[in-house]
Amino acid sequence: xxxxxxxxxxxxxxxxxxxxxxxxxxxIAVFEMEISVVFVDDGVYALVAxxxxxxxxxxxxxxxxxxxxxxxxxDFYVHDESLQERGLTAxxxxxxxxxxxxxxxxxxxxxxxxxxxx
Amino acid sequence: xxxxxxxxxxxxxxxxxxxxxHFVQAARARGHEIVGIFLYTDAVNNINQFIxxxxxxxxxxxxxxxxxxxxxxxxxxxxxxxxGLRPNLKTEHTRLSGLGSLAEYLRTxxxxxxxGD
Numbered sequence: 722x723x724x725x726x727x728x729x730x731x732x733x734x735x736x737x738x739x740x741x742x743x744x745x746x747x748x749i750a751v752f753e754m755e756i757s758v759v760f761v762d763d764g765v766y767a768l769v770a771x772x773x774x775x776x777x778x779x780x781x782x783x784x785x786x787x788x789x790x791x792x793x794x795x796d797f798y799v800h801d802e803s804l805q806e807r808g809l810t811a812x813x814x815x816x817x818x819x820x821x822x823x824x825x826x827x828x829x830x831x832x833x834x835x836x837x838x839x
Numbered sequence: 840x841x842x843x844x845x846x847x848x849x850x851x852x853x854x855x856x857x858x859x860x861h862f863v864q865a866a867r868a869r870g871h872e873i874v875g876i877f878l879y880t881d882a883v884n885n886i887n888q889f890i891x892x893x894x895x896x897x898x899x900x901x902x903x904x905x906x907x908x909x910x911x912x913x914x915x916x917x918x919x920x921x922x923g924l925r926p927n928l929k930t931e932h933t934r935l936s937g938l939g940s941l942a943e944y945l946r947t948x949x950x951x952x953x954x955g956d
Contacts, residue, residue: 725945738847738956741880744917748938749945835951837845 723757723796725749726833729764733782734774739767742839743785750792757829758789760818761800764839765807768799768814787816800826842866843944844876847955849884850898855954856885860901862952863910875944876905878914878933883924886914886933899930906932913940 727746731738750756760768772781786797797818804810804820811820821829830836844863848855863873878885890899906912912933914924919935926935945951 736956737880741847745879745938745941749942752939752942752946754942754945835945835948836953837945837951838953838955839847 723829723832724755724834726757726759726830726836728830728836728838729758729760729767730762730838732763733767733772734777734779738839739764740782742837743782743789745837745839746789746794747792750789750794753793756794757796757798757833758786758794759798759800759821759826759829761803761826763803763807765799765803765809768797768816768818769809770813770815783815798826798829840871840950841874841948842871843874843948843951845941845944845951845953845955846876846878846882846885847880847953849881850890851892852881853956855956856882856898857896859954860898860905862954863905873905873910874948875911875913875940876902877941877944878902878912878918879941880915880918881922883914883918883922886912886929887924888928888930903930903932906930906934911940 727742729739729742733739772783798821799818801820801822844859846859850856885902902912913936916935916937
């Protein structure tokens with residue numbers, strides 16, 4: 722049961738949502754909230770290893786997520802079907818996460834006190 | 840019930856800003872308390888006092904009215920800097936603040952609703 726579930730739904734560079742979702746995580750984690758982070762749909766791309774967005778003048782977002790553990794954010798969930806649909810596996814990701822099915826995603830969101838969708 | 844709202848979109852391009860406003864009005868009409876409205880990312884553009892849509896609803900004025908009625912309408916300071924929204928451009932009763940306000944609303948509300956794309 723987390724206080725807040727942050728839901729990442731979008732690819733990391735086409736729009737600002739995932740980057741702002743990350744910034745929100747940093748911003749609210751300092752208030753010692755219990756936070757779950759859930760990656761679904763194109764949101765799973767945010768955790769893929771080897772991102773090199775330098776030609777877009779942007780910083781790699783994937784490398785940032787593992788640092789959140791220093792702020793007490795350690796519960797990362799990735800939707801298995803979203804990975805499979807994109808030809809990805811847990812081995813492609815920058816960090817160890819909990820792989821969850823659709824029913825588990827629903828349960829995490831349902832049991833969280835608040836959900837912040839990005 | 841105590842409710843908080845986050846908005847992620849600016850005015851006119853998306854329905855989200857209108858939906859957030861109508862949600863707040865409907866919730867208050869039913870006796871709920873809106874603890875605060877947090878304007879994040881492009882939503883900070885909803886507090887530009889120079890918004891003047893000829894013959895259409897004024898979204899900036901709507902949010903300013905809510906703020907005048909005592910509902911904190913808080914726009915993210917960093918997001919405002921990214922978009923050149925200086926403090927002197929903002930509507931009278933709205934405020935600029937950080938993610939601490941969002942954290943506070945998450946902590947102090949029974950329900951928290953996000954409007955975005």
